Amino acid sequence: SIERVHAKSTNAALPWTVPKYHAHLGSCLEIDISSMKDQSFVVQIHYATSRTLSGGIQWFAPVQTAGKQHPFVYTQFEAILARSMIPCQDTPAVKAPYTIEVTCPDPLVVACSGTQVGSAERVDLYEDGKHWLRYTFDQKMPIPAYLIAMACGAIQRKAMGPRTGVWAELPPLEAAAYEYAGTEEFLDTASKIAGIPYEGLWGHYDLLVLPGAFPYGGMENPCLTFVSSSLITGDRALVDVVAHEIAHSWAGNLVSNSNWQDFWLNEGFTMYLERLILGELHGENLRHFHVLVGYQDLLKTITDLKDDPEYQKLRPNLEGVDPDDAFSRIPYEKGCCLLLHLEQLVGGKDKMLAWIRKYFADFARKSLDSDQMVAHFQAFFPGVQVDWNSWFYGTGLPAGFDPLSFLDKSLFLQCQALANKWKAGGEGTSASDLEWDPAQTMCSLDVLITENATLSKETLAKMQDTYHLNETRNVEILIRWIMLNLQNNNIDYIFPVIEGFVAKHGRGVYLKPIYHTLIRLGKEGKIDINKVRAIYNKNKSFYHSVITNVFNQHLA
Numbered sequence: 001s002i003e004r005v006h007a008k009s010t011n012a013a014l015p016w017t018v019p020k021y022h023a024h025l026g027s028c029l030e031i032d033i034s035s036m037k038d039q040s041f042v043v044q045i046h047y048a049t050s051r052t053l054s055g056g057i058q059w060f061a062p063v064q065t066a067g068k069q070h071p072f073v074y075t076q077f078e079a080i081l082a083r084s085m086i087p088c089q090d091t092p093a094v095k096a097p098y099t100i101e102v103t104c105p106d107p108l109v110v111a112c113s114g115t116q117v118g119s120a121e122r123v124d125l126y127e128d129g130k131h132w133l134r135y136t137f138d139q140k141m142p143i144p145a146y147l148i149a150m151a152c153g154a155i156q157r158k159a160m161g162p163r164t165g166v167w168a169e170l171p172p173l174e175a176a177a178y179e180y181a182g183t184e185e186f187l188d189t190a191s192k193i194a195g196i197p198y199e200g201l202w203g204h205y206d207l208l209v210l211p212g213a214f215p216y217g218g219m220e221n222p223c224l225t226f227v228s229s230s231l232i233t234g235d236r237a238l239v240d241v242v243a244h245e246i247a248h249s250w251a252g253n254l255v256s257n258s259n260w261q262d263f264w265l266n267e268g269f270t271m272y273l274e275r276l277i278l279g280e281l282h283g284e285n286l287r288h289f290h291v292l293v294g295y296q297d298l299l300k301t302i303t304d305l306k307d308d309p310e311y312q313k314l315r316p317n318l319e320g321v322d323p324d325d326a327f328s329r330i331p332y333e334k335g336c337c338l339l340l341h342l343e344q345l346v347g348g349k350d351k352m353l354a355w356i357r358k359y360f361a362d363f364a365r366k367s368l369d370s371d372q373m374v375a376h377f378q379a380f381f382p383g384v385q386v387d388w389n390s391w392f393y394g395t396g397l398p399a400g401f402d403p404l405s406f407l408d409k410s411l412f413l414q415c416q417a418l419a420n421k422w423k424a425g426g427e428g429t430s431a432s433d434l435e436w437d438p439a440q441t442m443c444s445l446d447v448l449i450t451e452n453a454t455l456s457k458e459t460l461a462k463m464q465d466t467y468h469l470n471e472t473r474n475v476e477i478l479i480r481w482i483m484l485n486l487q488n489n490n491i492d493y494i495f496p497v498i499e500g501f502v503a504k505h506g507r508g509v510y511l512k513p514i515y516h517t518l519i520r521l522g523k524e525g526k527i528d529i530n531k532v533r534a535i536y537n538k539n540k541s542f543y544h545s546v547i548t549n550v551f552n553q554h555l556a
Helices: 171-181 183-194 241-246 265-284 284-304 331-344 349-363 370-380 388-393 409-422 437-448 455-466 476-489 489-501 508-523 529-539 543-556
Strands: 002-007 018-022 026-030 043-047 057-060 074-077 096-105 108-111 121-123 133-141 150-153 155-159 164-169 207-210 224-226 253-256 364-369
Touching: 026 108, 043 253, 096 108, 096 150, 108 155, 108 164, 108 543, 121 508, 133 241, 164 171, 164 183, 171 253, 183 207, 183 241, 183 265, 207 265, 207 331, 207 409, 224 241, 241 265, 253 529, 265 284, 265 331, 265 349, 265 364, 265 370, 284 331, 284 437, 331 349, 331 388, 370 388, 455 489, 476 489, 489 508, 489 529, 508 529, 508 543, 529 543
Parallel strands: 164 207, 207 224, 253 364
Antiparallel strands: 002 043, 018 026, 057 074, 074 150, 096 133, 108 150, 121 133, 155 164
């Protein structure tokens, strides 16, 4: 609620109204500044919000945290939830630096998407005898409102390098520091590719490991990437997420899409950079492999969106639509495919990077739309012809685009070959099959799932005996293994694994397919739905509201 609005320097009241409301976009705050004509001034808004009204502020009870002793709060503003905590111009077209003060009870600690100013200040907030601490953070780089971020809980920071550190609760802190020890190398590689050193832009780069109930994978908040604790495997198998979030330091955070229709300028460029980073560190064939995996994911997404063709477009019509309702892999993978297509047209990666570096330099600290990107590209490559209309406004993929015709398929074919062995019963397989990049194991399982491979219970038991997949700490492999068993109605066998999994991992991309499938199997009479209700109700206090809002009506 708004209490008052005034000009900070004079304390003169400024008239304000809330003239309109939109179900998806919220309320419009209109301030009359005619009395301040021809003056430079600061508007100060006194307001309050609450945990029930602010969807961008998300809370975990102690039971949802690793330590089980203290609550945890964090913000998640992308795409349009900054407005639920801060009266602001909540559009990526507007970028501004920010300063924030956060007061919390001792011994909790605050981290924000900026640089801490001094030490926490002890304050007597209430006459309750409790100790309170006030933290101040400053972000000097202009950023869109959705990148303002804070978290508060029983967290500590451990340095990993001169520019890097990790924040986490004590139980996973040491494991997280080990897992992400290569972050400095990611920063160096990304800086080399982007052409602008990271430290000159943002200074430090920290990771914050969210409790297991965090329903997302990661969020690229400047100076403070949020990551799910589920991604800690003990063998650094899933650290590619850090390459992705670091790539956002240039694509999305430094150079931003000016509207959500052009979200692909954020995520498409980031996917392209992420894979360049992986290729630089591990070889061009691994870069091509990840592109091919993403391409397969894109084809599946296009099929899934057959009833929503508007959302197959790189530039969908989002007039009056909550951008989250249009969220899919399209801006990520179709955007990356467009950039890969441009790379082919201009004559290779080196020429493409020359343009991308100039693009980042010319649009640094700014927001732009696709038309501006196209104009910049065409000025740099005046003789290159691109069918922009088909890429931006066509459904599916443009005719004639086939990455299989020019990418190195060797690693991908290895995955298909292993999947084919298991479709034939597993003859000739051994534990040494998985002595490769863990992403290839995921890919092999994906092949079996997407091709609806029929595997007998004996074959699945042999796969477990060979690879010990029930015991893997890699959540991305385990979720695929669970889904493969469910797809083949091997329910009683895999159910104990599911019970352990859903009690530990709260990420929506894992829980939703499991529970949706179990509900379907219950309706088909293949499992007692009361067993499903039992494990859901046992764990629902651990889950975030974005999960319980989906399943309470079916299982609570």
